[in-house]
Amino acid sequence: MTILRDFSQAAKKFGLALTLASSFAIAATSGAKAQDTPDLSGVTLTVGTPNKTGLHRQLIAAGEVDNLPYKINWADFDSTPPLVEALRAGHVDIAAGGDTGVLAAIANGVKVTIVAATWERKESGSAVLVRGDSDLKTVADLKGRKVALPYFTKQHYQFATALQQAGLPFDPKLILNLNTTDGLSALVNSQVDAFVVWDPNTAIAQQQHGARILQPLGRVIDTAGVVYVPTSSLEDPARKAALKDITARIVRAQAWVNAHPAEWAQQVSKLSKISLEAAHLQASRSRVEHAPATDPQALAGWQKQVTYFHEGGQFRKDFKVEDYVARDFGEVIEAENKKLAKTN
Template sequence: MRLEEITGLIRNAGFGIALASLFAGASWAQGAPDLSSVTLTVGTPNKTGLHRQLIAANEIENLPYKIKWADFDSTPPLVEALRAGHVDIAAGGDTGVLAAIANGVKVTILAGTRERKESGSAILVRGDSSLKDVADLKGHKVALPYFTKQHYQFAKALEQAGVPWDDKLILNLNTTDGLSALVNSQVDAFVVWDPNTAIAQQQHGARILKSLSKVIDTAGVLYAPTSSVEDAARKAALEDLARRIIRAQAWVNAHPTEWAEQVAKLSQISLDAANLQASRSRVEYVPATDDDVLAGWQKEVAYFHESGQFKRDFRVEDYVLKDFGDVIRDENKKLAKTN
């Protein structure tokens, strides 16, 4: 039987359609990994991050994968959990992530985050303190969670004011211990971020000595363990979750009152503090490959390496998942069309 006759029989029997569907299905299966067995643990280094945002914005409905939550006081302990394989994605301060990379942790940067308002990143003093500016901090004790974004901002603030860094006076304390030390006059200043800043202001009468975003404001980071982006199924799940994270942040930006109410409820802080932190923040996700984002991070690496606090120098660009920029841009375009 000739080839054209065989082809005609297949076409007449409808086999051509069946075969085409079969091959198309096989191609789809190869291109879309099964996510039903994937569980992503979402790390949050504060009381207002991914955990609360995704819930408040209803972005965890109908997930094709499972989610777990892991909440921390700041980025450094979160990154340690990531190193141990207990966190799959997180968003937060850049300094802790860059410090982790310098120390050999296999981290991949997915995106940057830009704060478009003043934010609550600040140097705090007690309401009755005689300290008036950063230069007055010379010789005084300061509480600071080391290797957070505020560590870098505070170091640059001291540099601008001509105050030398003093390890004996700048104490490495977490946010809870730092606030306690300030309130109980064990330190003279406390370097921290929202909602901790808002809580200190509203509940303890603290005063902002200096807003640190006015000193220097590098981009924050959305990041994952490198092992997760090297696995096809986990990477696909991360891409889907990243889109949800961007939409959740957009919801937060557009609904400050509702967001504050959710923060107060989910994080068990006062509504006054929640409203204050919501009023001074508007975060947007940007591609990590943007020139200004990379330049800011690279200068930060140089600062910590030259000061001996990072073990090695490195190119931040080498740790960025470049094709993830397309995911960020695409979801931002979709949001722009709906707004």
């Protein structure tokens, strides 16, 4: 009996020791997790948008800015080049839009990192516009004509490719570097014969000014758009965590836009102050999907652009685009895409 009693007491002590050890282990693990999770309450992210239907409106319309663990500001621009300049100056933390402006910035020494690729799965409103009464029928008919174009946008590269296919040179004396507002005004007032632009500007020009699409540029060449951040932001654990969080929200917001075109058009019209007809037209011809920045097809397209602009003397340096992508953000995008696939 004494032996059994001693054994029982020893077992109880051993069990208590195991319980205490287990408790200490759980506490240590919880403490480590707490240390690994940065406090985001002191982080403020400024989201840059280069058009009237980008991240700013998408995140709001999809309800992805509710109950954020960090603060958020908005910065809206006319196109990607001025947005990238704001990013260079430290006034923008994350943005999405055309790839050409970002690649041009990298070529000029701006420290930018691409965190995601965006693919347009429909025709979109990227186009060469002419007036409704214009006699122009093809891109080849633009020979000797004046064209308005915001330089170093995706449409710059697409239009240059369209000219190349038509056997025409890219002549800076005829192809004028105008922003979207001035470009539309120049077209309407017959100061130029064509205007190269994107939605919702294309839809507005069609619906409100009777413009006609001469050439849809998505049919000429398709390259992936980009989501990008200042490289320095990835060196701050808290800011990087916030950027990964909002990247996931960006993917979800775009999925919401894809699934709710009518409601999205209503929101665009309200938030961006454009006509409902133009908003519906824009929504009807766009469906964007996100992919990791390491997507081979995206990388190949971007690299081809770098070669084109460098050989043409418009990029100061040649570089490998894969050296400027954040590989670990791909895990965030793939995880969100898998979740979305299960719910669809």
